Amino acid sequence: MTPWLGLDRLGFFLIRIFLRLCTRANALPSNPDELQLAPNTPVVYVLRDRSAADAAAADQSARQLGLASALHGLTLGKSHLSHSYFQLYRRKFSNGRQRTPVSPPRLEKLVSALRANPEADVQLVPVSVFWGRRPEKESSLWRILFSDNWSPAGFIKKFFIIVTQGRQLYVHFSKPMSLRTLVDQCPTDEQTVRKASRILRVHFRRQQEAAIGPDLSHRRTLTNTVVDSIPVQEAIRAEAQRQETSIEKMEAKARHYAMEIAADYSHTVIRSLELFLNWVWNRLYAGVRLYNMDNLTKVAGDHEVIYVPCHRSHIDYLLLSFVVFRNGLVPPHIAAGINLNMPIVGTILRRGGAFFMRRSFRDNPLYATVFSEYLHTITVRGYSIEYFVEGGRSRSGRMLKPRTGMLAMTLRSFLRDARKPIAFVPVYVGYEKVIESGSYIGELHGKKKQKESVGGLMKSLAVLRSHFGQVHVNFGEPIKLVDFLDEHHTAWRSEDLAADESPAWFKHVVNELGQEVVESINAAAVANPINLLSLALLASPKHTMDVAQLRQQLNLYIALLKQAPYSDSASIATDDASAIIQYG
Template sequence: MQNTPTLDSPARSRSPWWFHLAGQLLQPWVRLRRDPAEPATLLQPGTPVCYVIERDGFSDALILERACREAGLPSPMQLLSGTRRKRSMFALTRRDGGLFGRNRHRVPNESLNQLLRSLEGQPERDIQIVPVSIYVGRAPNRESGWFSVLFSENWVMVGRFRRLLALLLNGRDTVVHFSAPVSLRTALQEAGDIRPERFTRKLARVLRTHFHRIRAAVIGPDLSHRRTVVDAVLNAEPVRAAIASTMAKENISHAKAWHKAKKLAMEIAADYSHPVVRSVSFLLSNFWNKLYDGIAMHHFDKARAAAPGHEVVYVPCHRSHTDYLLLSYQLHKAGVVVPHIAAGVNLNLPGIGPILRRGGAFFLRRSFKGNALYSVVFNEYLAQLIDRGVPIEYFIEGGRSRTGRLLAPRAGMLMMTVRAFLRAPRRPVLFQPVYIGYEKLMEGKSYIGELSGKPKEKESLFGLLRGLKVLRQRYGHVALNFGEPIELNPLLDAASHDWRSADTDPDAKPEWLNGVVDQLCERIQVNINRAADVNPINLLALALLATPKHAMAENDLLAQLELMKTLLVELPYSDRVTMTPMDPAGIIAYGEQMGWIRRVRHPLGDVLVTEDEQAVLLSYFRNNVLHLTATAAWVACCFLNNRRMSRASVLRLGKIIYPFIQGELFLPWDTDGFATQLQATIDLFVRRGLLESAGEGRLLERGPGQDDAAYQLKVIARSLIQAFERYYITIAALVKNGPHTLTGAELENACTLTAQRLSLLNELSAPEFFDKALFRGFIHKLRESRVVWTDPDGKLGYDQVLEGMVRDARVILSREVRHSILKITPGGDTEAAKPQPVEEVTAVATESSTSDELHRRHVETEHRQHHGKD
């Protein structure tokens, strides 16, 4: 009679000599840690033991045999009594192929059937199945080498050669996890009268689920999308319906339609790999050190505190191709899970695309139009990510800003995110705005070219290699500022009290949904701007670009920098705005070091100047922080062409112009809040001596034109004056051509041509001055305010309010600028169709409003100015 091996007297192993030899060779490279330390306490004495491991492999068998021997457990290499099995172990997954083979097959049923047959006719007999999980190099620390990270444990079943390298590099960090045994007899009794074949399939499925949970607990969730998410996407009801629709529409078989959907899913899906992320982090560490002098994160502790329990969606501004690399690198370095990033399919380049995909990038096409199947597959993929709690990152601007301003948001990704959450609102969504600030951009020159009319260069591998020359330069410091997060649930609660009980149909679109998404777009952009970082280059750009020749005497520049820092400190825009600690002298020295400005020596005092090309590039960094000085610039603009003005007039005109400035710069206040900021700014200007107050504070007056205070006001004003010139160009084009004459597109084109010509004539160093998107945004705001509307023929009509806006422009813009714009602006080709000239319209409007005491003061002020009285 054959003896049954027990814990008290384990049977002798029958492993061959070469197995023992391999174990001896492997021993110096492997250091085991058992979990639990004494697994024998888990087993039932006297009951045969059969071990089951997750993956078949020679090294795993060696490790298991050694772990059992050291723990005093029965050997997995011995005969399993009562069965025909030569070994007391089996694997759920077997690997085929040679040395590098990675094909795998699930074949546990044969082994389980053998164990079941051994119990037939012997009701007193039992076998305890012990799941054993083996992890080699599950989590290399930060000090581990690159190759150690590359070959650490993950979810992919690797080949024999890769497993050997993992043992050599990470074998000293090997964990053998013994789980509680499963009584085969008890499991059979609980299964009832089901057939043995069905029972073995069920038991194998239970074991696979068990190993999946243990692996997720030890090394993190499985984020290998091609093996997990794609299947879920293809099995989702919306995708199945889209496949059926494609079959009918294109008259193809189900198999072809299914493969078409799978191909689209594979084109989209990320293939996240922890070893690749860790490896790329090592490479990027050296890359950033060569490129930047430092990367700073501000307010990250607040973002980390808000994230637990939420589906986090990172929504940074988009200014460079390095944005997503920087953010992912910094998050990884801080110990936070790297988000999955929505990237344009144009970045799916040979050699680069697979790396980005394994770093968490999922690709989307620029347009979904004309491809219903693609739209459904992408929506479902995004829904799967959100449902699984995977952090996501995307840019709601749709593309990189070429001007340095935040672009008008595109709501597509936000809409898909909100609708995916409404389908399955399990985990609340948190949008995390991030401001990214640079001191120099790698793409700077290409941006200027595109704004000047050159076509955007298509991304290619050759273009990437050609662009490596930028690595020879230094790009200063980078700041990543985390703005105030935005929770989705309160927005939904405010829009609809019963949104939780709304229809879960993926195609459902409640009437309040567009309003929620629009509000979300606005708040994200506002919160990005409220987390701005003011670096030395921003401050230099604000000062130097406000002068005609982009040059200032050193003393004047020092005074202007000190004033701007004072404004930002004493009139805080937000508690999340950060600012350079450098003093004015340090800022100038840093600008010279970075090559942005040049010092011209002179006996009467040095002059700091920025060259023409550098001045154009600097406009980008000025635009990064224009919103921070908007209130100060407006007050200063009111005194650009006026010596004195009432406080009430400054506030009244500010309220009129504010909706348009707010739409362009994403300012955070409502109209009354902006008025409050204007009051505080005026008070600061009075304290600083830039303005004098009279008549118990009702009347404001600046010094004469040659006064230092007047000069400082002029510099502050010029940061915003180009916006008002664009507004005047738009209004002038409308009034000059007359109502119901131009379409929206024709007006945009007329404004762009006028601005381009004005830029040429005046040598403006800001190519965004004639950016069509800025004109489009202003026209959109005019439509929202119902000042302008579209008639049934698609032409633009306008209200008399527009003529009042022309009149008010006289307070801000000089006569020379207004006449230049009127002269250049196209319109009024025939005498019959020619409308009344803009200046005449303004005069008539002025005469008809004498009852308005505030306006009368404006007219008197300008009249005095036109007669040479400053």
């Protein structure tokens, strides 16, 4: 018998029976042909953690997809493996919150066997196992507490995770990696094992980041990193000299700025907000429709995603985070105005990923440096980020001229340390009725904008008695920053940009990037039923039409949108004129 985690085959069999009773695996991709497995080539599954439950879940999902079992043995030449899987990490029992990498004996055997059999090959298939990655099914805070995160679970916590999250088990099979290719590239078995392990660890980390977000440090630790950075320390010394005060006083001020800005991300709060917002959306809207979600998923795994949505309502950032989380990705960190940092509300938003910024900080170089360094820190750590290039909410529903400050800081951060490629994902959020429409009309007629406050928020809860139709969220074609820079400034790789330097080419590239972002948002517009009805009625002389004329006009609009589409990303919510009229 082969012991594994102190369990013999009988113990492992009992775990499989337990999982069958407590779990329902969601295996991805649902179509195994998407894995592009080579026929007649052995498959060995790779798991991140040494966990009997994860191994059994992977085996269960493999059988569900019609793939080879992870528990079957494998023979290559004179080498024999009792099971067709291995793991990359084991938990440190001296410190339950850490995992340590191991050199898998089965991988070493495979490499040695392939070295002795030049014609043989093995396909390594990484399998990511997430517990609780179907948040739409979560209905209690108890389940939220026992969902997947970056800390390895001990035996007791794993038991509760299986019991509470077993029905929301998410198992992702990635495309195979040829071990033969690595064996041929490396002169020794030891180098091959190290290289394969390194590639697989990077892959699992990216899968983990895409699903539940980067490994988060405590907010205070993050702010200490920002304040101790070279640019901020230089700004502290310069400001202390300018104001003729002590460096300690300026450093305390910089630390205050960093704490004012920084998010305090909490997975528990995220999941709690998901439950609350699910209830809110059901009260307010007749549904949330998504378009071109694959535009996001195709870059989320290997790019840092910068979400750049249009800004029509305060609902935008809540809705986008909700949609992203519902589709198995981590919600972004959101650049929010300091006006939203209200008592209680600000704390909840901060725990949900919001980081706060002042409306203007041109005359405060220390604050500007701290904010820029904070943005750079979360960028290089791989956090997905969201900000609005329009600056504020559009009162008219049209795109505003881009304000390029955040784009410039993002570009400068990338040029300074391009650890991971960046993709800007434009997002069009189309409402059939905007919650703030009443106040917008007043402001367009000259009424003064009311400041956000807790009292105003409590009054706005009255909208929960109203209905606002459907919401349409369309993900546009991603803008990959490397490709954009190659097109607009081919020498960018050799540029060494100083912190306060803005050469002509940099300003030009930032302006072009801002223009492309807003054009890409417009290109992802969705023609919803209320848009089309409003267009037809408002274009008529008396703003009225009989039904036959209205149907004819709608059919004309639909035909034009289909035959001469604005872009490949643009969509039509409904192409049946009668259904549009009935819906309206």
